[in-house]
Amino acid sequence: MTVASGFADEVQPFRLGMLINDKRYRSYTLQIITIFLFMLAFAWLVNNVVENFARAGRDFSFSYLFQPAAYDINQTLIEYTSRSTHLRAAVVGILNTLLIAFLGCILATVLGVVIGVLRLSKNWLVSRLMTVYIEGFRNVPVLLWILLASTALAASLPSPRQAPVLLGGAFVPTNRGFYVPSPVWGDGSVFLGIVFVASIIGALVFGRWAHARQAATGEILPTFWIKLAIIILPALLLYFILGRPVTLEYPELKGFNFQGGLFVRNSFMALWLALSLYTAAFIAENVRSGIQAISNGQTEAAYSLGLQPSRTMNLVILPQALRIIIPPLISQYLNLTKNSSLAIAVGYMDITGTLGGITLNQTGKEMECLLLVMAFYLIVSLLISLVMNIYNNAMALKER
Amino acid sequence: MKTKILSLALGTAALAFGATAASAATLDDVKNKGFIQCGVSTGVPGFAFTDDSGDWQGFDPAFCRAMAAAVFGDPKAVKFTPTTGKTRFTALASGEVDVLARNTTRTFSRDADLKFTFAAPNYYDGQGFMVRKSIGVDSATALDGATICIQTGTTTELNLADFFRANNMKYEPVPIETNAEAQEKYLANACDVYTTDASGLAATRAAFEAPAEHIILPEIISKEPLAPLVRHGDEQWADIMSWTLYALITAEEKGITAANADEMAASSSDPETKRLLGSEDELGVKLGLDKAWALNAIKAGGNYGEIFAKYIGKDTPVALERGLNALYKEGGLMYSPPFN
Known part of the structure; x- marks a missing residue:
């Protein structure tokens, strides 16, 4: 460290004790010690796990995840049998x-x-x-x-x-x-889904337009009912036009x-x-x-x-x-x-x-x-x- | 629920902190603390239940008492930890219990993979099904589409899946935690069928108000040799467990009972009886125990036959026949190696 010569007599040379006594270093010292102790404790825990596993003669692996589970589950949202992993x-x-x-x-x-x-x-x-x-x-x-x-x-x-x-x-x-x-999706129900999604987007667009219009003119529209109509009516109409593709079981x-x-x-x-x-x-x-x-x-x-x-x-x-x-x-x-x-x-x-x-x-x-x-x-x-x-x-x- | 979480947490914590590291000499640990910590089930009539004064009784606790008597000469030097099907192995592996006597099936993976050492089976069992008579089913192969209550974390779960897959049938499993819960669900008709070891079904049915309205279907879909177990890696402690059980079986074979054990020790002329009861040779010392270990174990609750008759035999409400569990001389599978 180079020190400007004019202040040479004010700056003390660095001593080890300054790590604790000097305000400039103290907080760093304490932080370093704390993090060191924390890491030590963590390492001790990990080491214990490793040692106890070794003593019990067991290995740490996730390979079991790929073996068959062999048990059944009642509620499954995806395909699952007792032969699945x-x-x-x-x-x-x-x-x-x-x-x-x-x-x-x-x-x-x-x-x-x-x-x-x-x-x-x-x-x-x-x-x-x-x-x-x-x-x-x-x-x-x-x-x-x-x-x-x-x-x-x-x-x-x-x-x-x-x-x-x-x-x-x-x-x-x-x-x-x-x-x-439960609904049974027959032929043509895909179109129904597309129309339904499109209607929702349409309702959102209408909402923005109504909002802008209100801001410009001050007129308030019954947006809730109009939006509801936009969402439901086209899908309902199509449902009957396609000959009721969605039935119930x-x-x-x-x-x-x-x-x-x-x-x-x-x-x-x-x-x-x-x-x-x-x-x-x-x-x-x-x-x-x-x-x-x-x-x-x-x-x-x-x-x-x-x-x-x-x-x-x-x-x-x-x-x-x-x-x-x-x-x-x-x-x-x-x-x-x-x-x-x-x-x-x-x-x-x-x-x-x-x-x-x-x-x-x-x-x-x-x-x-x-x-x-x-x-x-x-x-x-x-x-x-x-x-x-x-x-x-x-x-x-x-x-x- | 609480015990489950606690022992899971303890087990995991034990792996992390090593606080209760399973040391090699369980016998020394047990002697230091002055009692055996024995894992039993949370309650199966006949096999493990608490009596009016809150003490654990039954086929499984009786074995723990015999072990305590063998180690300490005092059948009361034992404390019981109720475990569920799910918590039992963690409890044993973590050292929370010293021995597990909890109608546990010996299987390859429990032996080789979970690292436990089993004694010889003290009850040969098999998985069965119980249904109401009123539903008119007389075979397990007619159970297609049934709702089945099953204790989770047991071999029965795997057997059930295999059985229904092999017979190309469907079912709706209702996983439950304890026998008491299963009983409640089954009686409320929330499941058509209850499946567990046939002995457990008989025991549970015995506690019903109207046992005659329920039948156990003839199919036994698995082999369930139930045996006490300890952790791998402590031969001495495993030997004490194994040979205490053999002592009880041999005692029945030789006609040694709780009542006549002292007399037999003093007056028997049969060499093996004398060796077993410690009046000749000192077999117990080789196990690290007193020479009267087997005598004490037998006096604790009687020989194998006496324990069976007292808790689950045909004169009890559970009313199980000896069947496979009779001595080999009487056509069963109970066979002890010689005490030489």
């Missing part, structure tokens, strides 16, 4: 987890928003009922709700042979699950169970309902706090401009409240996704049930299986965070 079983589990997480987040959000708004209702009974709901659900562990839902469904509904066939065969509730008709009682149609298992229903109802209670509180955080002056200002209450809510309060609601909403989505691993309690075959359950047990590869399952949840959680953060940034206050 453990990897495929894991993918089946992953898809089941994603299905429950996706549907759970949607139902929880819908319920949460409705309940959160209703809790602020001026109607005494409604707001009290919502309070009871929220406090009841969020103060009991979700596992108990899942078990309760499962037991209630199994105990209260009839077995398939005694099951009532409701709505002309369209809905059969049994203690094993619910049977509903109804469930029928054959042997032990109903065959055909779509089978929504009790394990799925119990998990979906319990997770959604539980998480909805938290989301409701987020929504309520978000709305209450917007000062009453905003409402009064909107009213004094002549806006109706519904427009005040949609145009003034909610856009501001969303900024407050979204960040905790992300946490709730993450919670729901992770809580879905409780699926095993009701025998829903998610990733924890397949890879982290049966595969782990049949192959004895605890470490490998658990690492993979943890990595999966980590990646999914990070992806949800990423998507929601993008949405949050889009909604956030744009400061100029």
Whole structure:
């Protein structure tokens, strides 16, 4: 180090003690020591794993993933037999987890928003009922709700042979699950799909046009009904023109169970309902706090401009409240996704049930299986965070 | 549920932290702590259940008590850990339990891949199906399309998949965690069929309100030799397990019972009986135990036949015949190597 000669007498030569005593170096010293200790601890853990594996005479490998799983899974979204590999079983589990997480987040959000708004209702009974709901659900562990839902469904509904066939065969509730008709895609249903997608795009384009028109002329169109018509009418028209290409397959009682149609298992229903109802209670509180955080002056200002209450809510309060609601909403989505691993309690075959359950047990590869399952949840959680953060940034206050 | 997560976590943590590293001398560890930690099931009538005072009883706990008596001379020097089909191997591999006596099937992969050492089978079993009489099915080959309750993490899962594939039939598996849960689901008619080892079916059916309304189908679709097991790599401890079981079987063969064991030790003229009971030679010392080890083990709960009769024999609600589990002299498979 070269030092300017004029300050030579002020600058002390570097001594080892300065690493601690000198403010300029101290924080670096401490940081380096801390990270060193952290790495040491981590290395110790890894070393222990390696040593214990060696002592137990076991190897660390993922080759078992490519061997036949040999077990059956009841709910599979992709083709799967007991001859498929453990990897495929894991993918089946992953898809089941994603299905429950996706549907759970949607139902929880819908319920949460409705309940959160209703809790602020001026109607005494409604707001009290919502309070009871929220406090009841969020103060009991979700596992108990899942078990309760499962037991209630199994105990209260009839077995398939005694099951009532409701709505002309369209809905059969049994203690094993619910049977509903499934669509059968005939010839020409491709066109139907294309037209439907095109209609949705058309509706979006119309929305933009209506918005621009309102900005220019001040005229307000009943956009909701027009959009609905744009989406539904062309597809409906084409459906009859093509001679009803999409038919429904109804469930029928054959042997032990109903065959055909779509089978929504009790394990799925119990998990979906319990997770959604539980998480909805938290989301409701987020929504309520978000709305209450917007000062009453905003409402009064909107009213004094002549806006109706519904427009005040949609145009003034909610856009501001969303900024407050979204960040905790992300946490709730993450919670729901992770809580879905409780699926095993009701025998829903998610990733924890397949890879982290049966595969782990049949192959004895605890470490490998658990690492993979943890990595999966980590990646999914990070992806949800990423998507929601993008949405949050889009909604956030744009400061100029 | 809680025990499952706990033992999974413990097992994984043990691999990471090495806190309970399975050391070579399990016998020394056991002697130091003063009791044997024994893994049993969460509850199967006859095989493992808690009595009115909360103590574990049954065919499997009785074996653990015999081992405790062999090691400590005291059948009470044992603590029990209930394990599910899924948690049992992690519990044993991590050292949470010293021995697993939990109607566990000996298989190649459990022996060679999961690294466990099994004793000789203490119950020869096979997988069966239980259904309601009212559904009018008298053969497992008529179960096409049925909903089947099955304990997850067991060999039964693999056998079931193979059986239905071989017979080109379809089924809907309902995975469940414990026997009690299966019973609840089956009785609620949420599944048509319950499948597990035939002994387990008989035991479960015995606990029903109306056992006569259910039948066990004649097909036995697998071999399930149930045996106690320990970790690989500790020959001494594995020998203690194996030879305690042989001692109980030999005792039945020689007519040694809990009641007459002391008398036989003193007065028997049969050389093998004398060696077994420690009044001649010192076999126990070679295992690292007291010479009266087998005598104590037999006095703990009786010989193999007595234990069988007390918990699962035909005079109990479980009402299992000896069948394959009779002594070889009586046409069964129970055969002990000689005590020489």
